[in-house]
Amino acid sequence: MTQRGGGNAGSERVRIQDVAAAAGVSVSAVSKVLRGAYGVSPQMRNRVTAAIEELGYRPHTGARAMRGRTYTIGVVLVELASPFQTEVAQGISDELDNTPYQDIIVTAGTSPKRQKASIEALLDRQVDGLVLVAPWLDTTWIEEIAKTVPVVTVALHGSPTTFDSVVDDERLGARLMVDHLVTAGHRRIVHTSMPPGESEGVFVLSHTARRQGFEQAMRHHGLEPDIIETWYSEEGGHRAALEAFARPEPPTAIFAGADVAALGVLRAAEEQGLRVPEDVSVAGYDNIYISTIRRVSLTTVDQSGHRTGEKCARLLLERIGGRTEPKQFVVAPKLVTRRTSGPPPGGAEA
The missing domain is CATH 1.10.260.40 (lambda repressor-like DNA-binding domains)
Known part of the structure; x- marks a missing residue:
């Protein structure tokens, strides 16, 4: 046996x-x-x-x-409650399945101090590489870490010199969604985003890139960007939607920065007796699995978390194998229209 x-x-x-x-x-x-x-x-x-x-x-x-190998890969997530991040982690795990490498998944929140502590704990265990998903960290610190161990980041936009990155073209994705809503007749569109990271500057996280894409697209259509800062969570989307619905002139469409936040918007709309999409259109970003369920049928932007994870693992194995020049892989976003978006009440707005 x-x-x-x-x-x-x-x-x-x-x-x-x-x-x-x-x-x-x-x-x-x-x-x-x-x-x-x-x-x-x-x-x-x-x-x-x-x-x-x-x-x-x-x-x-x-x-x-x-010989300096432990055949372990550290994967640092912000939280397991994020469906997109867990899809990325699953993609990494699946890609490593036919290799001798094992993934070690940790969650570190958005605190730079906690994220550093989590990464240092993995380094103390001599992992052969790191995947950092949406790191809220000073990129100069990541650059220094990457000089000693292969690193791939997810959702960090910029031009790294010592590590690899996998990003979605968030600005294009946001533009696709704004174009879809404006073409349907919407003019009062709210976007829910998150506060910028403490170290954002030359490098920005995905939510900031989406926000920038939304602002650019709205101005391109001659409209003023309307943004409510919250968190990419169901509760965060719920709070932002209640704030928007309480206005004298509420939005006719809410473009949540992530699908999980859009679920909170849908809950708020139901509580307020609003029909979707007849009274308000709702859209998200990420195309997580629950968005595809017929009962939800959420209009969103697809960036394939699983494919992102697979590519991370491949890039990391290349680095471990000896590649030294940095690479950036850009996932092309795709608009996915479903039942939660349509024209505004009464047709196209003036």
């Missing part, structure tokens, strides 16, 4: 030489696959991975430490 991760029961531990022989390749080729070395062909990786699975080979912990 084969024991996964421990070789055959009652026999010696499976060695890297055994994997090489089973795959019909050299020991160095197996080592390259284990290290996620840059430039390994898919055919070679598949052959070695198949041999590893068949033999139940796992790199020896002591040997890994001695």
Whole structure:
């Protein structure tokens, strides 16, 4: 009986030489696959991975430490309550599934102090790489960390010199949504956003990029941007919507900065006796799974959290394998129109 991760029961531990022989390749080729070395062909990786699975080979912990590899990847999220971030984490995990690497997921909130402490704890455990999802950190600190361990960031817009990044074209995504709503006839459009990060400047987080895209698109249409700052949560969207609905002239459309906030807007609309989309149109951003459910059917912008996670893992493995030049992967946003958006009450506004 084969024991996964421990070789055959009652026999010696499976060695890297055994994997090489089973795959019909050299020991160095197996080592390259284990290290996620840059430039390994898919055919070679598949052959070695198949041999590893068949033999139940796992790199020896002591040997890994001695040669500087722990085969662990640290993934730092803001919170598990964010559906998009958990989709990113799932994408990373799935992409690492056929490699010897294991992901360690931690949540660190938006406090820079807490985020640094979480990252340093992972570094103390000698992770081979880091994925930082929406880091609320000074980018100079991230640049310094990336000089010692491979780093990939998600939702951090800028031009890094020592780390890789995966971003959605948030400004374009926001413009697509504004164009959709304006074309439907809306003029009073509210956007819910979050406060800027403490260290935002040359680099900005995704919510700031979306806000900038909204402002630019509204002005392009000759309209004044209307923004309510809240948090990307169901409760945050609910509070922002109640504030908007209490105005003498309430908006005819609310474009929430994230789908999870749009769910709060939908709850507020129902509490106020407003029909969606007949009385108010509601839209979000991210295209999380719950948005696709027929009962919700939320108009949104798709940026594929799972695909984002997969790309993060690939970039990180390339870095671990020896690539040194920084890369930025940009996810192209796509407008997804569903049942929560339509023309304003009475047709197009003047």
